[in-house]
Amino acid sequence: MLVTRLSQWLALSTFALLTAANDDSKPWEAYINSPSSRHIRPRSIKAISGDAVIHTSPDGVYTLHMKQGSQITLDFSYVGGLLSMTTSTSESVAENDPVPHFSLAFAESPAFIRAISDDTKAVPTQDYDKALNVTVAAGSQAYAMPRERFRGGFQYVTIHAFRSVSISDVVCELGYTPSQQNPRDWEGHFWTDDDELLVRMWYAGVFTAQTNIAPPHTSRWLPQVVDGWAYNATLGVEGPMLLDGAKRDRAVWSGDLGIAGTTAFLGLGSVGLESVYYALETMFYFQNETDGMLPYSGPTTGSWRKGSKSDVYHAWVLVACFNYAIYTGNETWIDIHWDNITRGVEYVMQRLDNDVGLAEQVYDNDWARLGGGGYNSALNALNYHALASLASLAADTATERNGREQQANDWSAAAARLKTAFNTVLWDESAKLYRDNETTAGARLFPQDGNSLALLYSLTTSREQSTAVSEALTRNWNNIGPVTPELPDTISTFISSVEVLAHYAADQPGTALKLMRRTWGYMLESPLMTGTTLVEGMSANGSLAYRSMRSYNYDSTYTSLSHSWSTGPTQALSFKGVGLEIVGWKKWIFRPQPGDLKSLETAYMSPMGEFEASVQFSDKGILGWLLDATLKTPKGTSGTMDLPFRCKTVTVNGWPVSWQKPVTGGGVKRILGVGCDAPQT
Template structure:
């Protein structure tokens, strides 16, 4: 049977809105038939949220009138014509297309040529996966894949950044994002640029979901940061070249540290010694930028370049900055110790580890508030921020398990039914900072609390009628509206807020690494440390240049059974301490709850009379 083609007959001044069903992005084409010689005959407008389906497009430039982009005018010859939007009028992220007729037209064959992840042959074929059959935990599956798809829409060809200065009225996506492509960018619609803070979350998501393709985009974003590193100071850029921040010379202490953390993660995910050797001088200069900024009295970093993710406050011994510095120092100290010996490279591992230890002691002495079980934003204020506390908890700035648990509990004081309101940016719920908090609760061995947060915030991001239903927004206001950062740079322009932002994808990382429990934690090292939080069964896996990782585990009554597969040639640790199992068997032989394995591929771990601590 011949498929019937949909035909849209439109009179002058009429309009029709089409729903692609999910977030898409790319080049629209359509067949137009018209008898009109006056131009334009129609216009195209794009929207992510159902709230902004209208005759003008979502904004990519934030102005108070909320009509920056307007619509794309289409002029065609009289008769029947196939039309494709110009290359530079690529539209990065949208779910809805509105066609407005300026004269009588007939429209057919409306198509979106996908413009993201263009090097991926099959967009549906993910390298990684996560699945739990638990009926009451289906939001976890949805959150994992929404995070993956969000980042997929954030894998951009090299020359599809926003043109700067921006076109008004209208838009152009023909700016060079980085030194090569494709690259990981911060958002499908905008800013379409490399941002180091975003890479701290989305880089891991890209790796877990897409394997090779994700790592290529991740690597190219890092190469861009290295290319623009200050040769004399070692400072890494606040943002990539396709931003106004880069053009104005803005700098950021926190995003410098985020760059190094993203580099470290890429290095251990790939085990790429050649790449690490190539950039070891860049890395060393980047870490020296931190060590040179640590004062002699406390070994803490006074924040002088406070540009960040939009938070207010900061300065002095900022808790978020120093937590990020600590993790950069301690991570590279560990990596340098394990890798440089094999590479025959001299490193400053001991110096970095010593600096990290001193920083941690002073951090607790100066910033910990015993009364509230929270770290202060700095030593001059009583404000306790979500970002600094989440980072401190995630990166082990606490000095005991009891302190970590107290901090984890104290963070819930910021919670609402749809997520935490961050004190450092009032009236705001940030999925970026909440992604860090989510991981932090797992670090404190509080998986039930972490999953509670997932059910609150990420269920809202997926189920609210304001959203795309397929991707994750960059932020919302405290009441759940899209007026994110209304008073902080976005000029109350809700249509400017990105609804597909890679920094909001923390659950993808948390569910694979912490619930499924199989994680790369160092140079050719992995750990299996599953955390249930009430989940009874999980299947998960991901691909790395080191080889494939896969885990299937289930809990039945008081028994636990897992099969894990990891690449040979790596060192792994089985850690079931949090399960409090009376008996643990490794391939049928009794072992302790923590066991190191060398050069093993597949193993079966079985625990009996287990309860979760």
């Protein structure tokens, strides 16, 4: 009876897969937030006040007839770049007349629509960017914003008329991802029929990263221009570059790359990898020649001018190097930059050269958290992953001539010693969490970052310990997300991105999905946000007063609403939910953790070739749960199937296999599991 039912199910599921393969529908394309053109007109009128009339042509072009004192706000959806328009006025302005014809003010959030722009300079006096005043000649004239007034990210433009003027055909020339002729041309996708919110957050993550990929010479000048802004500073090494935020700071921040780089790769493929390449080239260019330390940030930031350094962000760069290497499979790049990587790892090795086996945090600059210092848990978790992952890369690319085999052994041994010390020095059995550090104050702080990173990078020593840490982290949650202990009254979308990945690492997909729906769902639905991009951070009550007590000076307009370090769900849903993840040098793993999702798929493009996976789960009663998955991986790669649930039988392309089995070669593989345990929800 079992054989008959199984045969029937196999026949039906094969037909379903073949039907899907012949269906050209791509429902996920409706969720791509990018326009198809690099020249964008406003999509609607958000607000109008005073004596103003708007005419709309049949093709949707607005003409604004504005009298003195009137004001109109245009809604572009989310864009970034430079505006151009046609103006017409009969009023000429004398050369020494201080009153312009009109002004342009920019805002990301609808909460900050006004005649002055939202802020890119957090100061106690609330010194906003003011607005860009525009004076034009009489008659009909073409006007374009000066290149130095580039505006990296905005949704709304408010035009305030100081004199009578008509303005027509307002167009934004997009600045982000300058390599793309068609900004909608994304190379990756994710889809599930079961939860539209998850689809929206995957695409919001990619769009956020896309808006953070800047053309050269569009970084923010610091000190900032008084009563305005200038965004024509050099970002670093010439080329489109992945930055921290669209509006600000518009600079490479090393720590952001660990999340943002993967998001850019998954969604944008070659364009995303290009932006990571130039970001890493900038880090290498400015690497300290004496000790090998990698920069904390890009050369236009205030931190750069102050000579700030960061042990934590140094480790994040090494993590980003490993990710870039395995996502591209580019051995030439590895050979060119192996000396940079080696010097970076040796910096870590020197910090670990003590009786404890952990690195002491000398430079405590980080993502704005409080505390730190000592044998900091977040720092050492990152050091562990950098050592372990780069040791594997050294081993996999070792030859008789390059000497990497010995490096692999040394780095791997240091990582193993670090892991032992990490659990000896920092684990608190009563709290079921790791301490911030070993000091008196640090021993009372159980940080979100250190514990999330410890879970994600496998510093726990048992499944039970991992489950306990995952459960303990949820004690920080309020109704919209984790209030991080290391920065009171703050929900960090960066560290919460790491926490999402951490719950998957602990085999708790239900917890990860709950966190994504709670925190990222709020970001997508809140009237304070854009609905298409992801915010830098929030206060505990969901307001934009992020980091108010930590240098942002209670200036909510300063907070960035498109910040690529907040995009962890994109990585989580593709790599962990669907479960097809590149984990090493031309190595991947298939480990689906669908939680309460029954059908999901993803695809992403690497220089090695396309990675694609679709997963279907169904409950067939006495048969137990049925898994039907199809994988497509590039030739020259190999992988491992590691199902986090047991099945009575598993076949790969019709051949019975163990439920944990290496899978050699690339190509298409059909995985069928019968009598499986119910997925963990």
